[in-house]
Amino acid sequence: MKENNTTCDLLVIGAGAAGTAAALFAGKKGISTAIVGIASHLRFASGLMDLMDTHRTMGPFSQNAPWTAVQAIRTELPEHPYAKLPMETVRLALSQYLSILEDEGLTYHCRSHENVQVITSAGTLKTTYAVPAGMWPMDAVLRQPHPFLVVDIKGLKGFSAKQIMNTLGPHHPCKAFSVDISQASGDFPAEQIARMFEQGDIRDHVVSLIRPNLQGMAAVGFPSVLGVCNSETVRLSMAEKLGVPVFEIPTIPPSIPGQRLETALVNQMNKQGVQAFLQEKVLSVDRVSNRGFECVVGRLHPQTTIRSRGVILATGRFFGKGLMADRKGLREAVFNLPVLQPEDRKLWHNKHFLEEHAINQAGLETDGDFRPLASDGQPAHPALFATGSILAHNDWMRKKCGMGVSIATAYAAVSSFERAMMVKEQPIEIG
Numbered sequence: 001m002k003e004n005n006t007t008c009d010l011l012v013i014g015a016g017a018a019g020t021a022a023a024l025f026a027g028k029k030g031i032s033t034a035i036v037g038i039a040s041h042l043r044f045a046s047g048l049m050d051l052m053d054t055h056r057t058m059g060p061f062s063q064n065a066p067w068t069a070v071q072a073i074r075t076e077l078p079e080h081p082y083a084k085l086p087m088e089t090v091r092l093a094l095s096q097y098l099s100i101l102e103d104e105g106l107t108y109h110c111r112s113h114e115n116v117q118v119i120t121s122a123g124t125l126k127t128t129y130a131v132p133a134g135m136w137p138m139d140a141v142l143r144q145p146h147p148f149l150v151v152d153i154k155g156l157k158g159f160s161a162k163q164i165m166n167t168l169g170p171h172h173p174c175k176a177f178s179v180d181i182s183q184a185s186g187d188f189p190a191e192q193i194a195r196m197f198e199q200g201d202i203r204d205h206v207v208s209l210i211r212p213n214l215q216g217m218a219a220v221g222f223p224s225v226l227g228v229c230n231s232e233t234v235r236l237s238m239a240e241k242l243g244v245p246v247f248e249i250p251t252i253p254p255s256i257p258g259q260r261l262e263t264a265l266v267n268q269m270n271k272q273g274v275q276a277f278l279q280e281k282v283l284s285v286d287r288v289s290n291r292g293f294e295c296v297v298g299r300l301h302p303q304t305t306i307r308s309r310g311v312i313l314a315t316g317r318f319f320g321k322g323l324m325a326d327r328k329g330l331r332e333a334v335f336n337l338p339v340l341q342p343e344d345r346k347l348w349h350n351k352h353f354l355e356e357h358a359i360n361q362a363g364l365e366t367d368g369d370f371r372p373l374a375s376d377g378q379p380a381h382p383a384l385f386a387t388g389s390i391l392a393h394n395d396w397m398r399k400k401c402g403m404g405v406s407i408a409t410a411y412a413a414v415s416s417f418e419r420a421m422m423v424k425e426q427p428i429e430i431g
């Protein structure tokens with residue numbers, strides 16, 4: 001039984017990285033906006049912001065020059081979403097996004113022209129563009145020859161200081177140390193441990209355990225569980241008590257940095273007056289006309305009908321369920337839009353695991369305004385846009401451009417929506 005009706009100018013479908021970015025950019029511009037989707041999806045991401053890493057033709061040495069890589073992709077892969085955008089738009093989108101997070105007290109750091117390196121929970125090194133303030137000291141620590149201490153916490157799954165030490169090897173000398181903060185047996189969710197670190201007495205206890213092991217150590221790395229809220233206060237108080245820099249190392253999902261990101265984005269959306277349906281999904285699209293869209297939203301049962309002049313589709317790929325796969329192939333789940341995909345299922349995957357897989361290029365083809373194309377090659381609707389990982393030609397895992405593409409295309413899709421609303425010959429009004 002539907003209970004409510006609501007209207008807005010722009011409906012964003014999907015509340016992952018791309019959808020929340022689109023809703024925020026639209027809210028900031030004063031566009032009346034609603035968003036539907038499961039925001040807790042963001043907890044599965046690491047909280048790192050990749051812009052771009054390696055390319056086939058540039059070779060691995062390009063990893064330190066992300067902007068050069070973004071520029072080069074225009075000639076190497078002209079269909080890539082970045083290639084549809086002026087460089088200036090990518091820069092603007094990213095800097096506005098980071099400043100929105102800063103307004104919520106969630107500071108990110110980056111070098112302007114270089115990627116930074118972080119240690120993963122497996123002990124490997126990962127290249128990324130911008131990192132939360134809590135991870136920022138890690139880049140400096142990795143560039144210097146002095147040993148550091150890596151601490152793990154009993155009961156936190158998927159994070160072993162010993163494994164990190166062994167995998168990092170002699171290039172990055174470190175010592176492993178374990179602390180027990182609960183005295184209870186069994187596994188603890190990361191969030192429970194993070195909340196314990198918000199208590200001063202727990203921090204004092206951890207500091208007292210670590211201090212005797214600090215001799216010769218230039219810094220201390222913890223799993224990223226140093227508080228859910230006020231994590232910078234928690235981290236800096238630990239650093240002050242230990243007398244050396246303290247940094248956070250990303251953990252396996254669900255991640256606390258992802259949760260912090262979600263909290264900051266949701267707070268900002270509330271402040272911008274975005275109508276948020278963050279536990280729900282679009283169950284059906286009841287009406288699409290040149291005048292707008294009518295979408296039915298709910299968790300399991302229809303609860304609200306949202307009428308909007310335009311839609312930004314940000315439902316992701318397989319993880320987000322924006323694309324569905326069956327024996328016949330791939331289909332787009334909300335509007336049944338054509339999906340660029342290999343002709344045959346046999347072509348989805350390469351026999352060599354580490355090579356490119358065609359399935360990772362699957363998604364929606366769009367015009368230069370990020371409007372998905374119908375089967376006749378024309379935009380499916382003048383006010384329907386797509387952003388994020390649902391876009392075709394975007395192997396974000398391999399090119400390490402997940403957040404960068406999500407943010408930049410969200411920004412561009414909102415600008416395209418604004419332009420579409422101004423086209424007088426094609427008035428798009430809600431009926």
Ligand SMILES: Cc1cc2nc3c(=O)[nH]c(=O)nc-3n(C[C@H](O)[C@H](O)[C@H](O)COP(=O)(O)OP(=O)(O)OC[C@H]3O[C@@H](n4cnc5c(N)ncnc54)[C@H](O)[C@@H]3O)c2cc1C
Pocket residue numbers: 013014015016017018019036037038039041044045046047048049050051128253280281282283314315316317319320321322333334387388389390396400401402403404406
């Ligand atoms: C485990 C993991 C680690 C990652 N690590 C990094 C990293 O280190 N650096 C980096 O830059 N990027 C990383 N990313 C990628 C980054 O998060 C991506 O940019 C992102 O996943 C793509 O975002 P998206 O919003 O397009 O899709 P998704 O994140 O998949 O979000 C899709 C959203 O659509 C919603 N949705 C689907 N169907 C409907 C419907 N019918 N109605 C309403 N809503 C719907 C879902 O609920 C979800 O909210 C990681 C992602 C994952 C999963």
